[in-house]
Structure formats: structure tokens, C-alpha cells
Amino acid sequence: MEQDTTLWGIHAGKTGDAESLFIDNKIVAxxxxxVGDLTSIPKTREAFKSHYLSKLPLTKPAALPGSAGQLFRFVNEMKVGDLVAFPAKHTKTIHLGEIIGEYQYSPGKSKGYPNQRAVKWLRELPRTHFSQGALYEIGSALSLFTVKTYSEEFFAAIESKSAPTPIPASEDKTVADVKHDVEESTSDFILKILAQETKGHPFADFVGNLLQTMGYRTRVSPPGVDGGIDIVAHRDELGFEPPIIKVQVKSSVGSIGDPVISQLYGKVAQSEFGLFVTLGTFTSQAVQFARAKHNLRLIDGDALVQLILEHYEQLDSKYKGLIPLRRMYIPETAGSDQE
Known part of the structure; x- marks a missing residue:
């Protein structure tokens, strides 16, 4: 396979509604x-964005570059001779083919998918023949995208004259990569929402509710001057019995240094505990300072996400609505719990 050959991934609609169009008519679309015919649009991304917005003026600014960009790439960057991988939802197979035609606007073939290119389908293989990593990559949320990380796996499947041997699940080294990517995406999603929607004092309310799911009673300081203590947490109803936990929170995503942690610890008696919760990170000096104190704990963004996932079902309904998550199972590698 030539080194400059691009492998494109493409989806036949969110529900696979264009799968028969792709296969029966030997096209991708x-x-x-x-947006109409794109043939005469100047070959620049800005021109495509302007044209797209003129046809769909209610498009949100954040969605415009992605949608217009996919059309731009389909018309101008996809080349005859490039290869394409199309995962079919209904048959659970991967169709691999070669682009053999330039861009065409053909509403006669399909009113819903008029932007088309002719393709020569070369192979159709069960999804089970590919690694979990390769399947994850072509499961992109985009309609059109380039396949890079696992492209060689698809190239090999196209070039092989015999049916490729399915990768044994127990030997699939990409499972760990998929697990990591899913976890990282979930973490990014949670932290982004909290940073945007609970900025400032609302973040203290959220952390207070999270502590309640862990069995603590909490008193959140009102907005304004709080003396550096945002939450006081305790086990008993009146808050007299130890342990008493004094909590400071920061909804910023930056790095918290030693001076800030030292200030919190200065307000913590020897019989009390200090807890600092942030969406960001801590400097190495701050971490070392906390490690030397038996009654001081730091929770950064990653650790906070783990606590949220562990106690998600017990969160107040308004926070579950703010951070909508659905329980799902992801592949696990043997012995990963010991890593």
C-alpha cells in the first residue's frame, strides 16, 4: 500500500439508514x-463555512467548523485512489473499498444523501476480524474522518487475498487502549461540565452533595467571605463528634500551589482534618506538603471524577441531570486490577 494513500472512515447515517444506498449504488455519501451542490464553492474552509451558514443560519457556532469541514474534506481532500472503511450497523460488518470517482451532487439517487462519490467495494469482513482498537477508531462520532492509528490493520485486510484470521480476544493488545480512551473521554466530559456549570460557589454546593453521598453531613458556607473554609463536614447530626473535616474547593482547572494548601492547613486543628478539592491539579510542592500531614488530603480533578463515578447514583437529581451518564460495560484486560 502506498504511503500517501489516505484511509477514510465514513458512516451511513446515525441509524445506518443509508447502508443500502452505499452498497447497492457503489457509492459513499x-x-x-x-446545502445543495458544492461543486462551485471556492476550495477553502472559510468559503464552505460561509456557504453552510447561509443555508443553515441556525447552526450553532461550535458546530459550524465540524459540519462544514466534513463537507470540505469530502469534496476537496478525498482523492480518487484513496481507501474507505464503512462500518455497517445492520450486518455488523466492515466494508472496505477504493474511491474511484470525483465529487458529484446527485439528489436523484438520494434526496437525503446527495453529496456522493463512486466507490469500488473490495471486501466485506465481520467486525470480529478486527482489533478492538481499530473498531473503536472507526466508531468516530463524525460522519467522515481519517483513520490513522489503526490504518495498517485495514490496509492489511484489503491486501490479503485470503480471509484474515480473527484476532483472539485474549490476545487483543488494543483493549487496554480502548478502555483508557473511554475513561479519558468520560473524565474530560465531567470536568468540562463542572468547570462551566458550577464555577465559583456552586462548586462548593456540588462537593457538599458529593460528601453527603459518602455518609457525611455538610454545612456549606454562604456566598461571600468564608474565611477560606467552604464546607464543614461531620458524621453526627450536631457536628460535635470527630472527625470534623474542613473543606476548601476551587472550581478552576489550574494548578494549586503550596501556599494555598498551607493557608488551609493553618485553619485546621490537630483533632480536625483538612480537605482541598479542585477541578485542576496540585504542584509537586503542594503534594509533598500534604503527604507530610496525617490530617490533610488533596483531591484533584482525576480523583474527583473517580469519586463521582463511585457515588453517581446517590447524587442529587439536579446533579445527575447536569452530568448525564449512563452505566455501560467496557472491555477489561486480564489482570488489569493489579496494574
Whole structure:
């Protein structure tokens, strides 16, 4: 396979509604029928964005570059001779083919998917023949994208004259990568929402509710001057019995240094505990300072996400609505708990 050959991934609609169109007509296609024929649009991303917005003026600014960019790439960057991988939802197979035609606007073939390119389908293989990492990559949320990380696996499947041997699940080294990517995406999602929606004092309310799910009673300081203590947590109803936990929170995503941690610890009696919770990170000096104190704990963004996932079902309904998550199972590697 030539080194400059691009492998594209493409989806036949979110529900696979264009799968028969792709296979029966030997084409790949994109929707966005409202934008019309793109043949005469200048070959720049800005021109495509302007044209797209003129046809779909209610498009949100954040969505515009991605949608217009996919159309731009389909028309101008995809080349005859490039390869394409199309995962079919209904048959649970991967169709591999070669692009053999330039861009065409053909609403006669499909009103919903008029932006088309001719393709020569070369192979159809069960999903089970590919590694979990390769399947994860072509499961992109985009309609059109380039396949890079696992492209060689698809190239090899195209070039092989015999049916490739399915990768044994127990030997699939990419499972750990998929697990990591899913966990990282979930963590990024949670931290982004909290940073945007609980900035300032609302973050203290959220942490207070999280501590309640862990069996603590909490008193959150009102907005304004709090003396450096945002939450006081305790086990008993009146808050007299130890341990008493004094909590400071920061909804910023930056790095918290030693001076800030020292200030919190200065307000913690020897019989009390100090807890600092942030969406960001701590400097190495701050971490070393906390390690030397038996009654001081630091929770950074990553550790906070783990606590949220562990206690998610017990969170107040308004926070579950703010951070919508669904329980799912992901592949696990043997012995990963010991890593």
C-alpha cells in the first residue's frame, strides 16, 4: 500500500439508514441536503463555512467548523485512489473499498444523501476480524474522518487475498487502549461540565452533595467571605463528634500551589482534618506538603471524577441531570486490577 494513500472512515447515517444506498449504488455519501451542490464553492474552509451558514443560519457556532469541514474534506481532500472503511450497523460488518470517482451532487439517487462519490467495494469482513482498537477508531462520532492509528490493520485486510484470521480476544493488545480512551473521554466530559456549570460557589454546593453521598453531613458556607473554609463536614447530626473535616474547593482547572494548601492547613486543628478539592491539579510542592500531614488530603480533578463515578447514583437529581451518564460495560484486560 502506498504511503500517501489516505484511509477514510465514513458512516451511513446515525441509524445506518443509508447502508443500502452505499452498497447497492457503489457509492459513499454525506447528507446535509440543505446545502445543495458544492461543486462551485471556492476550495477553502472559510468559503464552505460561509456557504453552510447561509443555508443553515441556525447552526450553532461550535458546530459550524465540524459540519462544514466534513463537507470540505469530502469534496476537496478525498482523492480518487484513496481507501474507505464503512462500518455497517445492520450486518455488523466492515466494508472496505477504493474511491474511484470525483465529487458529484446527485439528489436523484438520494434526496437525503446527495453529496456522493463512486466507490469500488473490495471486501466485506465481520467486525470480529478486527482489533478492538481499530473498531473503536472507526466508531468516530463524525460522519467522515481519517483513520490513522489503526490504518495498517485495514490496509492489511484489503491486501490479503485470503480471509484474515480473527484476532483472539485474549490476545487483543488494543483493549487496554480502548478502555483508557473511554475513561479519558468520560473524565474530560465531567470536568468540562463542572468547570462551566458550577464555577465559583456552586462548586462548593456540588462537593457538599458529593460528601453527603459518602455518609457525611455538610454545612456549606454562604456566598461571600468564608474565611477560606467552604464546607464543614461531620458524621453526627450536631457536628460535635470527630472527625470534623474542613473543606476548601476551587472550581478552576489550574494548578494549586503550596501556599494555598498551607493557608488551609493553618485553619485546621490537630483533632480536625483538612480537605482541598479542585477541578485542576496540585504542584509537586503542594503534594509533598500534604503527604507530610496525617490530617490533610488533596483531591484533584482525576480523583474527583473517580469519586463521582463511585457515588453517581446517590447524587442529587439536579446533579445527575447536569452530568448525564449512563452505566455501560467496557472491555477489561486480564489482570488489569493489579496494574
Amino acid at each position: 454525506l447528507g446535509w441536503a440543505e
